[in-house]
Amino acid sequence: MADVVKKATRHGYSEGLVELAAQHEDIICLDADLGSATGSQAFRKAYPDRYIEAGIAEQDLIGMAAGLARTGLSPFANSFAVFAAGRAFEIIRNSVCYPNLNVKIVGSHCGITPAGDGGSHQCIEDVAAMRALPNMTVLSPCDFNQAKLMAKLLYEHKGPCYMRTSREPMPIVTSLEDKIEIGKAQILRHGSDVCIVATGVMTALAVAAVDELAAEGVNAELVNIHTIKPLDMDTIAAGVKKCGGKVLVCEEANMYGGLGEAVARGLVETDGIKFDHVAVMDRFGQSGLSGELLEEYGITSANIKAHAAALAKR
Amino acid sequence: MDKKQLQEKARQIRLDAVEMIAKAGSGHPGGSLSATDIMVALYYSKMALYEDPADERRDRFVLSKGHSNPPLYAILADKGYVPKEEMQYLRRLHHPFQGHPDSAKCPGIDCSTGSLGQGISVAVGMALGFKLKKMPNKVYAIVGDGEIQEGICWEAFMAAAHYKLDDLTVFIDKNGLQIDGTTDEVMSLGDLKAKMEAFGFAMDEIDGHDFDQILTALDKFTEGKPHCIIANTVKGKGVSFMENAVGWHGKAPNAEQLEQARKDLGGN
Numbered sequence: 001m002a003d004v005v006k007k008a009t010r011h012g013y014s015e016g017l018v019e020l021a022a023q024h025e026d027i028i029c030l031d032a033d034l035g036s037a038t039g040s041q042a043f044r045k046a047y048p049d050r051y052i053e054a055g056i057a058e059q060d061l062i063g064m065a066a067g068l069a070r071t072g073l074s075p076f077a078n079s080f081a082v083f084a085a086g087r088a089f090e091i092i093r094n095s096v097c098y099p100n101l102n103v104k105i106v107g108s109h110c111g112i113t114p115a116g117d118g119g120s121h122q123c124i125e126d127v128a129a130m131r132a133l134p135n136m137t138v139l140s141p142c143d144f145n146q147a148k149l150m151a152k153l154l155y156e157h158k159g160p161c162y163m164r165t166s167r168e169p170m171p172i173v174t175s176l177e178d179k180i181e182i183g184k185a186q187i188l189r190h191g192s193d194v195c196i197v198a199t200g201v202m203t204a205l206a207v208a209a210v211d212e213l214a215a216e217g218v219n220a221e222l223v224n225i226h227t228i229k230p231l232d233m234d235t236i237a238a239g240v241k242k243c244g245g246k247v248l249v250c251e252e253a254n255m256y257g258g259l260g261e262a263v264a265r266g267l268v269e270t271d272g273i274k275f276d277h278v279a280v281m282d283r284f285g286q287s288g289l290s291g292e293l294l295e296e297y298g299i300t301s302a303n304i305k306a307h308a309a310a311l312a313k314r
Numbered sequence: 315m316d317k318k319q320l321q322e323k324a325r326q327i328r329l330d331a332v333e334m335i336a337k338a339g340s341g342h343p344g345g346s347l348s349a350t351d352i353m354v355a356l357y358y359s360k361m362a363l364y365e366d367p368a369d370e371r372r373d374r375f376v377l378s379k380g381h382s383n384p385p386l387y388a389i390l391a392d393k394g395y396v397p398k399e400e401m402q403y404l405r406r407l408h409h410p411f412q413g414h415p416d417s418a419k420c421p422g423i424d425c426s427t428g429s430l431g432q433g434i435s436v437a438v439g440m441a442l443g444f445k446l447k448k449m450p451n452k453v454y455a456i457v458g459d460g461e462i463q464e465g466i467c468w469e470a471f472m473a474a475a476h477y478k479l480d481d482l483t484v485f486i487d488k489n490g491l492q493i494d495g496t497t498d499e500v501m502s503l504g505d506l507k508a509k510m511e512a513f514g515f516a517m518d519e520i521d522g523h524d525f526d527q528i529l530t531a532l533d534k535f536t537e538g539k540p541h542c543i544i545a546n547t548v549k550g551k552g553v554s555f556m557e558n559a560v561g562w563h564g565k566a567p568n569a570e571q572l573e574q575a576r577k578d579l580g581g582n
Contacts, residue, residue: 028446052442055476060435060469067439070425071447072370075439090429091466095436099417099426286419288407296407 006169009200010108012144013165014039016151017076018046024155026074030054032061037167038078038108058083062091062105069101074155080114081107081164085126097133097160098284104154105162111252113168113201123164128257130162131229134284137182138229139163142203143172146180146226153182166252170204174224185232187239191219195243197236199225199259202250228259233266240267274314276307315358320525323392324354328552329579330388330401334411336572338404341413342381344562348489348522348547349456350385353377355528356454357389367395367422373451374424374440378433379458379487380414381564387411387420395422431464433457434484438470441482441540456485460492463501468513474540475514482540483532484515487522489549493563507544515542522547554578 021027021043029043030052044051052068054061058079065075077084084107085092096103112122130138137157141147147165154161173188180186188203189210198206203224210220221239225231240247247267249260268275280297287293294300315323328350335341353375357363361373367390377386384404391398396410403409410420414428425440427433437455444451457467474482486506494500503509511517516536520527522545531543549563550556553575567575 050446052477054473055469057466057469057472059431059466060438060473063432063435063466063470064439064442064473067425067436067441068443068446070374070436070440071443071449071451073443073446091432091435094429095426095432286407286416287405287409287411287413292407 004171006171007144008167008169009141009144009147009165010039010167012141012147013106013151013163014042016148018042020151020155021047021050024074026072027155028052028068028073028075029078030061030065030075031078032056032058032083034079038080038106040078058088059091062088062103063095065103065105066091066095066099066101069103074102074104076104076106076154078106078108080121081110081123081126082121085123085129085162089129092160093133097135100135100159102158103160105160106165107162108165109167110164111166111200113166113252124252124254125257126162126164127228127251127253127259131257131262133160134282135160136229137161137227139182139226140199140228141165141226142198142200142224143170143174145172145176146174146178149176149178149180150226153180157182164200166201168201170201171207173204173207180226183227183230183232185235186224186226187221187235188224189220189222191221192242192244193219194246194248195221195223195236195239196248196250197223197225197239197259197263198250199228200252202252206250225259228262231262231266236263237267274311276311278304278307317525320354320358323358324351325552325580327354327385327388327392329576330391331384332553332567332572332575332579334384334387334401334404335566337402338406339566340405340564341384341566342564343553343556343567344491344549344559344564345379345382345458345487345489346384347551347553347556348549349379349382349487350551351523351525352456352485352487352528352545353385353389355525355532357393359529360532361452361454363393371451374437374453376425376427376433376437376440376453376455377415378427378437378455379430379461380427380433382456382458382487383411383415386415390420390422393422396420430458430461431466434467435470437482437484438474438479441474441479442477444481445477445479451481453482454485455483456487459486459488459490459497459503459506460500462486462503471510471513471515478538479540480535480537484540484542485522486510486542486544487547488544489547491549491558491560491563495560510542510544515540517542517544519544519546521545523551552579
């Protein structure tokens with residue numbers, strides 16, 4: 001049997017961005033002294049004049065990227081996920097997402113696959129943190145090829161995006177010929193016994209598991225989620241329904257606030273439970289008198305009553 | 315505008331700012347009044363501005379100490395970028411004059427700010443962007459002296475010097491006060507001029523309420539170096555009972571106090 005080709009998503013993205021930059025002069029690549037690890041060193045070699053080194057200063061990395069976007073450029077800010085989505089979180093919130101700027105943030109070394117560095121460097125919270133931001137799109141390619149394709153999707157999408165990439169070389173399970181788009185899930189295996197919903201490196205691992213299960217007579221549907229937000233619940237719900245309501249979510253991130261909770265949130269209504277939500281519905285706040293602001297966002301007793309009454313009648 | 319006209323404009327803008335805060339019932343008069351003269355000098359004497367507040371040729375202004383926005387709003391209304399009646403609706407729902415500057419809601423706001431330290435970082439990115447695009451736009455920013463306790467400011471200052479952003483001018487509004495006391499009590503800034511010089515800035519230190527000094531400093535240009543102007547100011551400048559009073563960082567005057575402020579500022 002031929003050796004399985006293994007490559008890292010960080011390198012797929014980096015290769016894609018360098019190719020893309022040839023056609024788009026507005027692309028600027030920034031890094032915070034991790035260029036050799038995140039893959040942006042390749043961009044630096046190809047386009048030194050469009051490479052901005054922020055130094056070991058992730059907050060300023062994001063602030064500068066926001067400023068570049070405000071002059072009409074298309075900045076791609078790179079660091080490890082733990083620093084980009086963690087340390088710079090509030091800069092991303094207030095200087096990128098709040099004004100809805102065209103800034104792309106790519107956090108590499110996500111999850112626990114950067115094994116040697118230890119827990120300080122293994123980011124398991126970025127999915128929850130970035131999902132929680134209004135205006136933010138969250139991407140998570142499953143292999144080298146998909147990461148390469150996603151560089152183009154990132155560029156074409158105008159607005160804040162976060163993409164998590166991985167350090168570890170993993171098997172390639174998708175093709176550069178795939179037609180993928182932001183917000184559309186991708187079915188990699190068809191089955192009706194159990195529905196597996198996976199993202200990032202977990203998809204490659206799931207492919208192996210699904211193929212072994214098939215040999216044992218269990219046919220799994222495998223849905224690859226390259227866009228965690230907005231989440232394609234239609235495709236997921238159809239797959240889960242086809243599999244008799246059995247769903248397994250796989251992600252290399254903390255169980256809280258990640259893809260699992262997003263899928264569960266979307267599926268809860270399919271199990272006889274009637275679910276509604278009175279909350280801030282993924283939008284930023286604004287100035288106002290306190291009463292009128294609560295009214296605007298539905299944080300009122302009257303709104304709770306209205307939603308509860310509507311549920312009671314369903 | 316000559317010095318007299320600038321002073322008269324500043325008086326009117328201060329009055330508008332205090333009226334807006336009083337009407338809103340909340341806001342930050344102290345730091346608004348310390349930074350007013352700098353904003354007036356920039357908007358009426360220095361910056362390249364156009365009828366369309368989104369004209370890409372315009373110079374940019376970043377109020378990094380975003381809570382000091384009422385004078386800026388009064389200026390944007392005076393310039394016609396926003397209808398004057400909006401001054402009645404500071405901090406109100408669905409109105410452009412938000413509690414802190416919001417570029418998505420207010421024409422003429424070049425950068426959303428409010429979370430301290432971030433504006434200066436974005437301003438550095440803007441100046442860098444214009445340099446990369448070979449555009450001549452100038453970028454002006456005002457940071458508060460208390461604000462520079464935020465570490466990101468020093469990251470941004472380093473980057474400004476590293477990238478030789480000589481079209482960037484940073485005012486430090488040095489009024490010496492912050493919410494919990496004087497800057498020296500809360501977290502002393504030390505020799506700010508020496509610090510900024512060491513960070514690679516071309517330095518000036520002026521009286522931030524003297525238009526001759528503000529404009530003279532603004533005319534300076536040092537090739538290859540960003541410019542920092544330490545503006546020694548009085549928090550609450552122009553309103554007798556607010557001047558140098560810590561308590562007037564973030565509260566609105568009541569009716570009686572508003573009357574006094576109007577008298578101090580020569581309003582009706």
